[in-house]
Amino acid sequence: MPAQSQEEGVADVVHLDEITVIEARTEQRWSEALAGVSVVSSEELRLLQPTDSADLFFGVPGVAASQDANRTASSINIRGLQDFGRVAVILDGARNNFQRNDHGNQSPVWVEPEMLQEVTVVRGPVSNIYGSGAIGGVVAFETKDAADFLKEGERAAASLKARYETNGEGIVLSGVAAARLTDKVDVIGNIVWRDFGDYTDGRGDTVDNSSFDVLAGLAKVSFRPADFHEIELGWVGNSEDWEEPGSGQYRTDFTQNTYTAQWVFDDPALPLVDLHVSGFVNQTEISQSSGVDALGYDQATGLPVLIPAGNRRGFELVTTGFDVYNASRFSTGTLDHAVTVGGDWFRDDVDTFDDLGGGDLYNPGGERTAYGAYVQDRIEYADWLQLIAAVRYDGFSLEGDNVDTDGDRFSPRLTVGVKPFEGTALRGLQPYVTYAEGYRAPTVNETLIEGLHPSGVVFPFLPNPGLRPETSKMFEAGVNFERDDVFVPGDGVRAKLSWFNNDVDDYIDLEELPPAAFGGDPDCPYLVGLPPIWVPGGYYVPACYRYTNVSEARIRGVELELAYDAGWVFGAGSLAVLHGENSTDGSDLISVPPTVATGRLGFRALDRRLTFGGEVEHVADAERNGTSVDAHTLVNLFASYEPNDRLRFDVRLNNLFGEAYVNYFNAVAGGGAGVQEEGFNAKLAITMRFGADGSTHNGLGLN
Template identity: 25%
Template sequence: MTTTSRAAIVLASLAAIPAQAQDAGEFDGTYIGSVTIGDSRRGVQTGTATSVTVIDQEEIEARQASTVGELIETVPGVSLVNGVSPHSAAINIRGLGSQPGSYGTDGKVSVIVDGVQKGQEEIYRNGGLPELEPELFRQVEVIRGPGDGFRYASGAIGGTVIFETRDASDFLEGDDTFAVRQKLSYTSNGNGGQSSTILAWKPDEHLEVLGFLGYRVLGDYEDGNGDTVENTGFEQPSAMLKGSYRLNDAHKVTAFYSYNQSPQTDVPYDAYIDGNIFSTLLVDRTVTDETAYFAYGFNPSDNDLIDFEARFTHSLERIEITSDDPYIVISPYYSMRTNLANTDYETERNYLTFENTARFDTGPVRHELLTGLEVGRRERRAEVTDSYYDGGNNSSAPGGDDDYWAVYATDRMEMGRLTLTPQLRYESQVLTSYGNADIEDGTEYEDKALTGALAARYALTDAVAVFGTLAYNENLPILDDMTVGDTGNINQSEKAVTREAGLSFDTLGLLAADDALRAKITWYQTRIWDVTSYTDTDQIEIRGAELEMSYVLGDWFADMNASMARGTVNGTGDDYKYLPADSLRVSVGKRLMDGQLDLAVEALHAWSQTRTPDTDETNHPGTVPSEAYTIYGLTAGYKPEQGALAGYELRASLDNILDETYRPYLSTRTAPGRSVTLSLAKTF
């Protein structure tokens, strides 16, 4: 998803070319000159009908986020629960993908790490976004709406978040064969720090290896009033090993392994909400995420019909919860023992993927056809370790196997100014119960879905284009739907139709020779029926709009995005309460000293969100009305090319400059107050 704004754009004007040139190699005219146009921090993706935002390496470094949640919540239409903490930071895109205060994921948002699907199961008041270290990634791509998500899932109605990890070549320059990059950072609010060490090795053109070792720790932060927000601190060790070997120009093998862990001691069982009955249940909790894959690629340079990859993937997500006092205090006179406090939750996924991209022409139509086959098994266990109980799975987290296979195809067809992109996915699954009370082992539930979309983009002029998408999704049942006495959810898939329409504008030299403007506005409408993810809800209607703009003038740059959404349930006109507040984000920056110094200031305004029936702040703090707020931030990056500091990277960021006290809608806690983050990095 590169954009022309990611590279220097050279404009040349030629004049007085003779009408009767005798030779194509002749030039008889006047060369007026060239103008180099810089980059904005976040380029707008105007060349596609997909509603997508790309956060590249430069922006990741500049923001100095402590969690991946802090990165993606800067995208219009995206909100998170506990976004500043990795624990239960559930993703919400266009109002879909998480139930704040209840579950972490419901299948409506896909999370992908280097092509690996993550976070597919619900864990009561503990599930959410995989706990990943931001320093691992070179790029984050956030697709809002169904978009290009059919490659990975049938039910990603809300959207897809794609994380791309770093490569050894990112840290090697010229003929370098080995490099070490060390980074240290400090964050004032929470008195925390981070260390990451990267080793890059490329002895020849065949072998490339990257090793990563990181550790991050942050204490409980303070809000704008100076009050400590309990249970928001965390520590996070992480590691990654990634290597590839190119046998020749056509054959390549890649191996990958990553490890992320986040332990907590003596914290409330409920990772979402403080102050309810679960707050009396104190536990030790360790969240571990492991991902590994081995891939073989075949891409002969003399055959455009073959760009093939076969991949075996292993993913393990584990939450271990223990407690010496497994009782919930119901009243001063009554406590209830619970098996929630001593359970090992584990989701293991193993699957094979075969993909090929073929590029060919049929008459005037240029095709880029992606086809794929995926076959796999997801095993879910929630083993109760408390000897007081009979064992088996925790009743809140049914266990079993999910055996599935899927075929999918996407064809990007270019016909002059018109681009059509049809997508199809057929998926079949068999869910099998194991270790669940009142459900016989081996009980099977089968389901299948045929889903797809058609996207179109037409360039009215070189600068202006219109686009639209029509998509149909089915969110197939997951193992969590296999609850006692509930046969409806396990036998019913959620269906949705999404319509999008939009306009994009992309031009150079608008007001000056060295400026560029990009803008994209998208209107969307989503209708969901046969709903199983939300209590007392059968239908959901959502409509909204998103705007993204970027402007560059010489060394100055500006980015802006805005979003708004409205929704109702059950055809009654009652408000759908999981929509984020309307928001506007603006950043302005300048590059100085030939790009060595980068300064930017950012402002975010969120309007009040009162379109909700909830008033209980104890049990539903995320969806009670929120007040409007405006916060400001400042970032500075300095990479000197000469002198004693040459080769170092010095960065500083100041968040919530005015120390505002606020709670983003859908968040269960007040946000951090003023915070300063300083970092120093050096590649040797």
């Protein structure tokens, strides 16, 4: 009902008041959430015309995405934390936990943008109701369902979309079909094909190994077997291939299948019951075959060996889990309560192999189980005071290669927000403060990694069965601002400003250890058969590497997000300034992104069927522990035109002036030498839509 009521006013048209349940599992507008919450709406997705998941986060403060050889896979960074589950990535309720130790992204995420209805980002450990590990935050991807796609009165509808991109000669074809089979059953299906060649950077040079192909699909069916009951079954599949650069030039095939099931019981006559039960299985597999002969190192002797073309290796993760919670609404005197009680469980099963290259040793197999339970009370008093009190219990166990470890912890949250200025010139301001803790269990890769670095240089990786979980303790102070009719009747302003400090105890990082023979770590051997001199194909480094606990990492920063809409004109802006350090030695945290500022200005005309405008993104220069990138500024233009309800044209010009630049996180992954990003790219798209209702004698009337 909240979304329906917005259709009658400016808010829904101008897209200022998207509803989210991600931060507290109770409905609220993103701009009134007492946390760093951002929503990328369906209309925003149409403006962005994203090619990959990294394109989704323009203008979302505190969020950065990096890519490596595969342009469709991104590692998502929130407030300087990423990889190994520090950011909980959720697709239709299913966790995406895939990890792989290698150069580049440690925790890549594959998401097909054409299938998405909405993306919600929660920054910081305030949403630990979503399970263990989210000390950086949560990114929740929601795919389309029939209720989103079908218009009022339609029984069936379909759309076809084609898009061409000039840089890399990329082609995207997407088809969607949905039907309301009965009043109790809806279905939807979506298939997407992408074919992209190597792109050119801002200097006009072709970036080798940047081509890729994608075939993805989704299917959902929703049942309403009785009043107030809904069951949804879903599948999302993704198949891609690309060539991964490196000494072996590995031809890579990727497949991912996500299966979800959810049951919701919500009877308005029973305010104490709003029950959600869901389960999922997420299967991710990468299979690789080397395309050329390559020099590597024997995993037993460390001596150079020839790894012939055709060497096979594979990395598979199957995550199985469930989530159940109930929200009860009631009042005690003058206080209104929304009490949410729930629990969750998931298990990661990791299986790897590498015929000759040793990839299965520094990506070990094993099993990790994480589970938890929580209770949260959201209290409101007289429309001016809001309090959220929550506590979560987490536990985990990890097994593999003679290692068996576990742990548990309670993590609290307390948030207080007030609206003391209603009826004054400062109406719409809502200051808030939050203290929240989070808990992340170490992963199989971090704990069990063991073996020699496979090529280039040879040195041992050491396991660490005593690795301790990370614990984050965050304080945040912020202010939300909401006001309509600010400059002209019917306009609206929404803004969020926050400052945070996040201390992560026992932060896990890769540490270099000198050999015991040199007075270093007793577990680090000195490989006497490999003198520290150049040998064919590389050289031996007399050192070891092991994931270990840093005593404390501290990240602090300021974030600003604002939006304005008056119907015929709209705008948005964001700013994120972050700083992080290893509190043990004072060194900078390399995982903290540079300062980023964005702006957008757009216009609507021709009865709002024409939308056009421009964007600017400025990324400051950065230098962290020897890795540096120069500042850069990107300018984009966009336009869309809908001559009628059945046809839409979209044009987007990215990097209009062909700026040559390097993504900071790609430079980090490349040891300081990052790959140049895409230069100018024009995206041209056409979408055709057909709908049918029951107005004709045969039950189908074309709209």
